[in-house]
Amino acid sequence: MKQIHSLIVTNGHLLHHSNAPSSHQWMPTLLYNALISAYDNHHHKSLHLFSHMLANQVPPNSYTFPPILKSSPLPLGSTLHSQTLKRGVFSDPFILTTLLALYARNNLLPHARKVFEEFPVFLIVACNAMLNAFSMNGDMETAVSLFESMPQRDVISWTTVVNGFALNGNFGASIRFFGKMMNHKDVVEGLVKPNEATCACVLSSCANLDGKTALDCGKQVHGYVVMNEVKLGVFVGTSLINLYGKMGCLSDVENVFRIMVVREVCTWNAMISSLASNGREKEALEMFEQIKLQGLKPNSITYVAVLTACARGKFVREGLDLFRSMWQDFRIEPIMKHYGCVIDLLGRSGHIQEAAEIIRNMPFQPDASVLGAFLGACRIHGAIKLGEEIGKKALKLQTQHCGQYVLLSSMNAEKERWDHAADLRREIMEAGIQKIPAYSMVHLT
């Protein structure tokens, strides 16, 4: 590429006016378009080029808008929408599709529908964007009925619905829809084949359920991946690590990790979480060191995972050091989840006062999960007075959640303050809160 580029330059085919003071003025629409799409991940630059082209009276065409619209926030997107109308390119199918996706992303389902109606004929890409629009706005019923009305479907149509159920928390339906896909003539006759995205989605749905059925389903998908040479890239590999980690199959976790060719930060994150939740906290921390050695940059999720490992392993000193260094080393700002981990870390190991101190000095108000972690610590270490004080705050934040009531009530029961305990149990009843019964499971192999 670079050699060809040099030839073009030395032969004078590129930018005849490059010696002129403002060569940009001579750049035609086509060159601007190419540049704008090259700056795909640099929204600022592509936008700058767009205004530059307008300032130089270079007219944008239907190719100009989609790459900018793809990364535009809503207010800018609306402005561009009117620009497409003014310049007579609104009806272009590429523009319509990106506008549809823009409105879907911003939860403006009615706007998305209106754009969808502009398509004169069936277009699979537009339908897929609309399927996603319904999914992202919680309307799976309409998504499925649109899906069923489509004269053709491709792998993206199927994947969008599989993912749609997962987006709405209906993981069982997501897996069943994948099953339907595998038995449908589209797949049986070889017109459609699940790809990396499809497999990653359904594996993630399996990981979000528990029980043997979900694990077996995930294993079948894994088998399909191997037998059908679906790429074991970052997406599928990371989903598999996550699935096996959640199911306690650490040897499978390690096998997948070992054979992955490309590993990104999210892969390492899934690995750290898997080790941390299976009693191998020390190795989880070693993985964190590995990330840095690989030249990768930990992200916010990495710290959630590694702080969890510290909490489980009772590595108080290491955990606090990590928490304090995340901003210094990587400019990652602690969010609520990180505070939750640190409170859990301090609380479990009996550093109740330090935990209280951190809660008092947080830059934002603690939410129910942080207070809940603290409350749990108070219970373990019998700090009933502090527990009741914090518990009341937690109840105010999470009135419909049974966990805090149960914790407070158990805490009183342990101190044989039966009247307090009973009062709290009655409050649960009166507030109409359902206590979800816990269960244990024995997995026979």
Next chain:
DNA sequence: TTAGGGTTAG
């Protein structure tokens, strides 16, 4: 030169 679906989070 342009469009639609994907992984990790106590």
